[in-house]
Amino acid sequence: MKCLAATAFLVLSVSALAAPDKPKPLPSPVPAAQPTPSGQVSVTARSRALELAGAFANDGYKLRDGHWLSSLEPGKPIFLEVNLYAGNEYWFSGAAVPPARKVSVALFDEQGAPVASESYEDGPVAAAGIIAGTSGKYFVRVELTEGEKSDFCLLYSYK
Numbered sequence: 001m002k003c004l005a006a007t008a009f010l011v012l013s014v015s016a017l018a019a020p021d022k023p024k025p026l027p028s029p030v031p032a033a034q035p036t037p038s039g040q041v042s043v044t045a046r047s048r049a050l051e052l053a054g055a056f057a058n059d060g061y062k063l064r065d066g067h068w069l070s071s072l073e074p075g076k077p078i079f080l081e082v083n084l085y086a087g088n089e090y091w092f093s094g095a096a097v098p099p100a101r102k103v104s105v106a107l108f109d110e111q112g113a114p115v116a117s118e119s120y121e122d123g124p125v126a127a128a129g130i131i132a133g134t135s136g137k138y139f140v141r142v143e144l145t146e147g148e149k150s151d152f153c154l155l156y157s158y159k
Contacts, residue, residue, distance in 0.1 A: 042069050045153035048095030052125050053157050056091045061157035072096060072103065072144035072152045080140040080154070084132035091129040091157045092140050100124045100150035108139040124150075 046067055053063055070078055084090060096103050105128040107115045115138065118129040124147070128140070142154060 042151045042153065045069070045095050045097050045151045046155075048097070048125055049093050049153040049155050052095060052120075052127055053091070053093040053155055056093070056127075056129075056157045059159075061089070061091055061159045063157050064155065067153055067155040069151065069153050070142075071149055072100065072142065073149045074144050074147070077141050077143040080142070082138050082140055082156075084130070084135065084138050086132050086135045089129070089131045089159050091127055092154060093127040093156065094125070094142055094152060094154040096124040096144065096147075096150045096152045098124070098150065099148040100144055100152070101147035102145045103152065104141075104143050104145055105154070106141045106143075108141065110137045110139075112139070 046069070049067070050063075053061075057063060068080065072078065082090075082092075092105050092107070094103060094105050102121070102123055103126045104121055105119070105126045107117045107128050107130050109115050115130060120127040120129075130138075132138070140154070142152060144150065144152075
């Protein structure tokens with residue numbers, strides 16, 4: 001049950017990464033049963049993110065119930081505030097749909113400094129993994145690096 005108690009809570013931070021202490025929180029991740037704003041396109045993005053996260057499940061990671069959906073635009077990265085717990089391992093997996101061609105997922109500490117993490121990128125799907133060194137606030141940056149505005153889904157796994 002330690003892992004269940006040590007889950008991250010995704011909150012959109014529309015503030016710049018340089019000022020992570022002043023986020024404007026939005027609702028928690030959309031539960032899987034609720035309809036999504038963009039309909040079928042978002043279902044496709046979620047399906048692709050789930051496929052990527054399935055690879056981590058083979059290594060003992062548990063998929064957190066819920067997901068986060070948004071639109072990504074070139075040059076407008078999105079930051080998500082998460083609370084992570086020391087010693088736990090996390091993977092943040094995301095996927096976009098065409099016309100997105102390439103996305104990236106990166107992790108930052110409470111001060112906005114990049115955190116050493118593993119990464120995976122394959123066109124419109126990407127992931128970043130971390131073993132949290134300390135408990136506290138972290139930021140996940142999701143960015144569309146090639147292509148046009150697109151729906152995107154992010155979810156995470158933990159152990």
